[in-house]
Amino acid sequence: MSTRVSPTRPIHWPSTITLFGTSIAAIILVPLYAWFNDYSTAAWLSFIVLSILNGMSITAGYHRLWAHRTYEAHWIVRFVVMFFGTMAVQNSVLIWASGHRTHHRHVDDPKRDPYSAKRGFWFSHMGWMIRKHDSGKEDFSNAPDLLKDPMVMFQHRHYTVLALGINFGLPMLIGYCVNDLWGVMLLGGLMRLVWSHQTTFLINSLAHIWGQRPYTDQNTARDNAILAIFTYGEGYHNYHHQFQYDYRNGIKWYHIDPTKWLIASLSYLGLTKKLKRCDTFAIEKARIAMQFKRAEEKMLAQPFSMQIQMESVKARLTQEYAHFSLVLQDWAKLKEAWYLETKNALKNSETMLPYKTKFKAMEVEMRLQRKRLQTLL
Ligand SMILES: [Zn+2]
Ligand SMILES: [Zn+2]
Numbered sequence: 140m141s142t143r144v145s146p147t148r149p150i151h152w153p154s155t156i157t158l159f160g161t162s163i164a165a166i167i168l169v170p171l172y173a174w175f176n177d178y179s180t181a182a183w184l185s186f187i188v189l190s191i192l193n194g195m196s197i198t199a200g201y202h203r204l205w206a207h208r209t210y211e212a213h214w215i216v217r218f219v220v221m222f223f224g225t226m227a228v229q230n231s232v233l234i235w236a237s238g239h240r241t242h243h244r245h246v247d248d249p250k251r252d253p254y255s256a257k258r259g260f261w262f263s264h265m266g267w268m269i270r271k272h273d274s275g276k277e278d279f280s281n282a283p284d285l286l287k288d289p290m291v292m293f294q295h296r297h298y299t300v301l302a303l304g305i306n307f308g309l310p311m312l313i314g315y316c317v318n319d320l321w322g323v324m325l326l327g328g329l330m331r332l333v334w335s336h337q338t339t340f341l342i343n344s345l346a347h348i349w350g351q352r353p354y355t356d357q358n359t360a361r362d363n364a365i366l367a368i369f370t371y372g373e374g375y376h377n378y379h380h381q382f383q384y385d386y387r388n389g390i391k392w393y394h395i396d397p398t399k400w401l402i403a404s405l406s407y408l409g410l411t412k413k414l415k416r417c418d419t420f421a422i423e424k425a426r427i428a429m430q431f432k433r434a435e436e437k438m439l440a441q442p443f444s445m446q447i448q449m450e451s452v453k454a455r456l457t458q459e460y461a462h463f464s465l466v467l468q469d470w471a472k473l474k475e476a477w478y479l480e481t482k483n484a485l486k487n488s489e490t491m492l493p494y495k496t497k498f499k500a501m502e503v504e505m506r507l508q509r510k511r512l513q514t515l516l
Pocket of ligand 2: 202206207239243379383
């Protein structure tokens, strides 16, 4: 159900003209050109390559690097993702990342989340940019790190000139080089921009509506493998909202998360470092807690006659829950002991090894419990 908050706010003309102008122009001009001329292979390639470069600069740069600080990057990487992120026309890093931090902090709140999914699909997809909503007011107090970053501030100050220059300049240059100026301008320029916009916007809209919630049901964010394909891995949005400081969104090796693969690959070349991963135990804990919650809801939804038949399942669940609580207590104790040891000046790999082994064993235990619960439910 959507919640309407101040429906008639003044129109934000620069966003409206950019978003609707490019969309309408693409719908008319791209097929019209194809009617009279063939698009060259180079033009199609420019669309594919520039779409990927724009999309991944937003996910790896704007999102996981600047908004969440999930890793550190060499200035060359920062420059490249800033260049192609600017081309994606989603505003400056400062505005984007600050707004996104507010989204995480006040997720779903109709008054404070700039693109609250509780205000409906259209609002969270594009509506929030079309009008000047109170929830979208710029407030950089949550981005002191970015305000001190010279590269971020340079882009912020000169954003319009840079975005226009790159969007016209680069496709023109490519088009001139491959001898298909209009083909590249239309596919690599115009259609790429509209495609890149729409796929990114899906993360705020559809990724808060369609999919599973394995880690938390305290917000609307969903995990969705299909969306992950079009969003370079950002489809695992339920995980991301629960563990926002993880450089990964898809945590399994088979999860489609090209942004994670890119960041990890660059670390082998020394171009990214300090990649943050959330604790496996904490991840398992969240999943199991959700399983218990779902089991309880399922039981309560059963008619009374069925509830009697389910007594044995209930007993098993109580047993499992007691076990879960014990493991959590042990883990908290071990974590405290480990913390004290790491503060100890004499720490070395020998004294830390038993901790590693114990933590690993607990992770395995949690995984086994999750599997047991799955078969039980
Ligand atoms: Zn979100
Ligand atoms: Zn995020």
